[in-house]
Amino acid sequence: MPSKLSNRIKNINQEFSWFKLVLSLLGGVLLLFIISPILGMVLATPLESIVSTAAEKEVKESIWLTIWVAMAATLIFAMLSIPLSYLLARHNFPLKRLVLGIIDLPVVIPHSAAGIALLGFMARESVLGKTSSSLGFSFVGTPAGIALAMAFVSVPFLINYAREGFASVPERLEKAALNLGASPARVFFTISLPLAWKSIISGLIMMFARGMSEFGAVIIVAYNPMITPVLIFERFGSFGLKYARPVAVIFIGVCLAVFILVRLIARKENKDA
Amino acid sequence: MLRVENISKKYGQFELNDITFQVDKGDYFMLLGPSGAGKSIILEVIAGLIKPDKGSVFIEDIDITKLAIGSRSVGLVFQDLAVFPHLSVYDNIAFPLKRKGVKGQDLKSRVNGLAEEFSISHLIKRNPQNLSGGELQRVALARTLALKPKVLLLDEPLSSIDVQLRAGLKSLLRGINREGQTVIHVTHDYDEAISLGSHVAVVNGGRIVQTGTPVDVFQNPASEFVANFSGIKNFFKGSISDCSEHDLRCFIANGVKIWLYTDEKSSYGYVSFPENSVSISSDNPNSSAINTFQGVIVDIFQQKHGFEVWVDIGIRVAALITWESLERLNLRTGNKVWISVKANAVRYINQA
Numbered sequence: 234m235p236s237k238l239s240n241r242i243k244n245i246n247q248e249f250s251w252f253k254l255v256l257s258l259l260g261g262v263l264l265l266f267i268i269s270p271i272l273g274m275v276l277a278t279p280l281e282s283i284v285s286t287a288a289e290k291e292v293k294e295s296i297w298l299t300i301w302v303a304m305a306a307t308l309i310f311a312m313l314s315i316p317l318s319y320l321l322a323r324h325n326f327p328l329k330r331l332v333l334g335i336i337d338l339p340v341v342i343p344h345s346a347a348g349i350a351l352l353g354f355m356a357r358e359s360v361l362g363k364t365s366s367s368l369g370f371s372f373v374g375t376p377a378g379i380a381l382a383m384a385f386v387s388v389p390f391l392i393n394y395a396r397e398g399f400a401s402v403p404e405r406l407e408k409a410a411l412n413l414g415a416s417p418a419r420v421f422f423t424i425s426l427p428l429a430w431k432s433i434i435s436g437l438i439m440m441f442a443r444g445m446s447e448f449g450a451v452i453i454v455a456y457n458p459m460i461t462p463v464l465i466f467e468r469f470g471s472f473g474l475k476y477a478r479p480v481a482v483i484f485i486g487v488c489l490a491v492f493i494l495v496r497l498i499a500r501k502e503n504k505d506a
Numbered sequence: 507m508l509r510v511e512n513i514s515k516k517y518g519q520f521e522l523n524d525i526t527f528q529v530d531k532g533d534y535f536m537l538l539g540p541s542g543a544g545k546s547i548i549l550e551v552i553a554g555l556i557k558p559d560k561g562s563v564f565i566e567d568i569d570i571t572k573l574a575i576g577s578r579s580v581g582l583v584f585q586d587l588a589v590f591p592h593l594s595v596y597d598n599i600a601f602p603l604k605r606k607g608v609k610g611q612d613l614k615s616r617v618n619g620l621a622e623e624f625s626i627s628h629l630i631k632r633n634p635q636n637l638s639g640g641e642l643q644r645v646a647l648a649r650t651l652a653l654k655p656k657v658l659l660l661d662e663p664l665s666s667i668d669v670q671l672r673a674g675l676k677s678l679l680r681g682i683n684r685e686g687q688t689v690i691h692v693t694h695d696y697d698e699a700i701s702l703g704s705h706v707a708v709v710n711g712g713r714i715v716q717t718g719t720p721v722d723v724f725q726n727p728a729s730e731f732v733a734n735f736s737g738i739k740n741f742f743k744g745s746i747s748d749c750s751e752h753d754l755r756c757f758i759a760n761g762v763k764i765w766l767y768t769d770e771k772s773s774y775g776y777v778s779f780p781e782n783s784v785s786i787s788s789d790n791p792n793s794s795a796i797n798t799f800q801g802v803i804v805d806i807f808q809q810k811h812g813f814e815v816w817v818d819i820g821i822r823v824a825a826l827i828t829w830e831s832l833e834r835l836n837l838r839t840g841n842k843v844w845i846s847v848k849a850n851a852v853r854y855i856n857q858a
Contacts, residue, residue, distance in 0.1 A: 403588070405584050405588045406590060408550075408555050408588070409590075410590070410601070411555065411575040411576060412555070412580070412581065412582045412650075413581075413602035413653070414576040414577075414602050414606060415576065415605050416576065419605065423601075427592050
């Protein structure tokens with residue numbers, strides 16, 4: 234009897250309904266909206282212009298710069314974000330909601346405004362600026378500044394993913410490890426971190442991807458050296474749509490490739506674990 | 507060995523109230539109570555995972571209340587076992603040993619030894635994800651006992667296991683205890699408490715309502731709650747003897763021979779039968795009941811429905827009778843009466 238009933242339910246779900254048709258149509262429109270501009274741009278860009286642009290030193294350098302700075306920003310800020318995520322997932326403290334709000338702040342403020350704020354924060358007169366110049370380097374107009382700008386706007390993704398990952402680790406496992414003689418630090422490294430790893434990897438990928446594609450905050454902190462999103466903007470401003478397109482197409486391709494590659498590596502690691 | 511003194515802990519609406527008990531070395535101590543009684547919290551307080559608001563825990567007269575969790579020498583097996591899902595069976599068992607600095611060949615031989623002891627050697631390379639409840643239970647036990655804790659705490663250890671496998675695990679637990687391991691075992695199951703425990707503490711509403719041996723507690727329930735837990739006051743310790751007649755076996759409790767149906771052959775355990783299955787008469791009843799005894803009425807209590815008459819036949823048996831019967835038979839304390847119990851009303855609980 235129950236199996237028949239579930240068959241019927243399945244059939245109902247597979248049957249035609251007007252409502253489902255409306256849902257599919259609306260969804261289709263949305264997908265088209267995402268795909269068509271990108272596809273249109275790719276189709277409107279002649280292959281030879283893509284090839285010749287890809288060979289340009291300026292383009293190659295900017296893509297490389299974008300990738301490694303985003304990667305560095307992600308890894309450096311992971312050291313601060315992951316412990317915070319664990320703290321947020323496991324402990325309640327006064328003003329926790331405020332802390333959670335602060336973490337989401339970079340997502341909701343305009344990124345140009347974030348760039349302005351960051352510029353003031355790292356300018357020569359600031360504490361950070363003075364400290365760095367006494368050490369012989371500057372944040373403004375350097376990869377270090379770009380990394381800070383990228384991290385500022387992308388770190389909420391990592392924190393939120395990692396926090397959810399830690400929260401999904403059953404507390405009993407941590408308690409059991411404590412009971413088996415492990416110190417809290419050991420519990421973190423041997424139990425909580427490995428079990429939350431999947432979510433943390435997702436967070437790292439999201440932060441990296443978001444950092445790589447950041448434009449607004451970076452352009453204010455460092456027009457040069459030029460990351461690819463800034464290069465696309467510059468070519469558009471100076472030479473027009475036709476010259477901006479090949480770089481945009483190449484960069485989207487690179488982003489997709491990196492994204493897929495990182496996901497594949499992460500999946501393999503998870504399987505091995 | 508282990509002493510829990512005046513432990514109190516407020517937990518939202520729930521309150522653990524003035525918990526005091528003592529467990530001697532080698533005891534198999536049962537904490538029996540309905541779900542939500544606070545049994546698991548008591549275990550977590552002993553393990554140090556929950557800090558009590560008040561009170562102390564002593565092991566071998568040393569106050570461990572403020573000691574770090576890992577240095578209490580208390581092993582806790584959680585109800586859901588908490589076998590680490592990302593580690594193999596080997597690494598799960600090795601986990602506590604590695605923390606103690608056991609390395610190399612020594613580690614390997616100790617893990618393999620434990621695996622053998624718990625009959626899980628064939629699973630050693632497997633991931634916990636595809637193990638059965640019984641297998642996981644053995645992994646959790648092996649892992650917890652790797653450090654030779656002074657007290658083993660078990661939270662509902664039989665609940666995650668198929669009914670057919672429970673007897674096997676019970677005898678494993680009994681075996682661990684026989685080797686001298688002190689055990690505190692939490693359960694809501696009366697039969698489980700009787701068949702394993704050397705001592706029982708009945709817990710209800712965050713308090714311990716009665717403590718003692720199973721016979722002490724269930725023969726003389728101190729409150730209606732305890733009485734209702736078993737529902738039965740006729741509860742006797744003894745053994746199945748090799749006397750038998752057809753398919754009936756006889757159980758001897760304090761020299762009194764009680765006939766019953768069971769497949770068990772000569773073993774120690776308990777029998778129980780409901781008070782309303784005991785009938786009283788002034789003369790030898792000559793009824794169909796095979797269990798017929800002569801005895802003396804030692805007590806009569808009024809109950810909600812009828813009267814409870816206690817008759818000493820070498821063991822004290824309670825019978826529940828109506829007011830009419832009490833009057834008709836003119837039952838008074840000190841009277842000699844006959845009681846009879848049908849063999850199929852007698853239930854046997856094997857001591858694992």
